Amino acid sequence: MIKHSEQQGFTLIEVLIAFVILSFxxxxxxxxxxxxxxASFDALQRSAAIALGNDILQRMRANDSSGFAGLYNGEFSSQSSAGATQPCFNAACSAQQIAAFDKQQWIRAIKARENTGTLDDATVCINSTPVAAGNANEFNIQVVISWQGRQEFSASEENSDVDCGTANDSRRLVVLDSYIYLRS
Structure with a gap:
């Protein structure tokens, strides 16, 4: 005599449900x-931008001579030509020559970062302004690094107010504010 259970196939349904839960x-x-x-790639991009910004700030601090005001100001991009300037490693150079050499080296660094995929289509804006009118020894420095991110995001109103590079929904930016006191 064969006894049939009314619960045939119940374990198969349990296995299918477990498989669906495991798949999710x-x-x-x-x-x-x-x-x-x-998120890791975004952090890598921000680290590279901060490193580049700190690099130019340190170069500016090293070239803290009179006539500093407009030597570094401007907008540079990874498409800018690095050009050829006099190397200032062993030669005596003026403040203007040092600034031109620093900018050339820095544009090369931006291009190198772009080639590694770290900062795509980077634009950098530097603005130095005297702290007070008539004071030629103290400057506020703002370095803005803007690059093309891989994903879109909504920029805050403060970020939208920063004018450096082409504005769109996938631009990232880092703003470094600093202060330089020139030697007299």
Missing amino acids: GLLGAVALQAKAKQ
């Missing part, structure tokens, strides 16, 4: 990994 969990883990990779 794995898909969530893959999505989390993709977001973590994007």
Whole structure:
């Protein structure tokens, strides 16, 4: 005599439900990994931008002679020509020659960062202004680094007010404000 159970196939349904739950969990883990990779790349870009900004600020501090005001001001991009200037490693150079050499080296650094994929389509704006009218020894320095990000985001109103590079929804920027006191 064969006895038939009314619960035939119940374990198969349990296995299918467990498989669906496991699939959703794995898909969530893959999505989390993709977001973590994007965040890691964004952090790499910001680190590179801050390193470049600090580099030019230190170059400016090293060239703190009279006539400093407009030597570094301007907008540079990764498409700018680095040009050829007199190397100032072993030669005596004027403040203007040192500034031209610093900008040339810095444009090359921006291009090198772009070639590694770190900063795509980078634009840099430098603005030095005297702290007070008639005071030629104290300057506020603002260095803005703007680059093309890989994903779109909504810029804050403060970021929209910064004018450096072409504005769009995937531009990233870092603003470094500093102060320089020139030797007398």
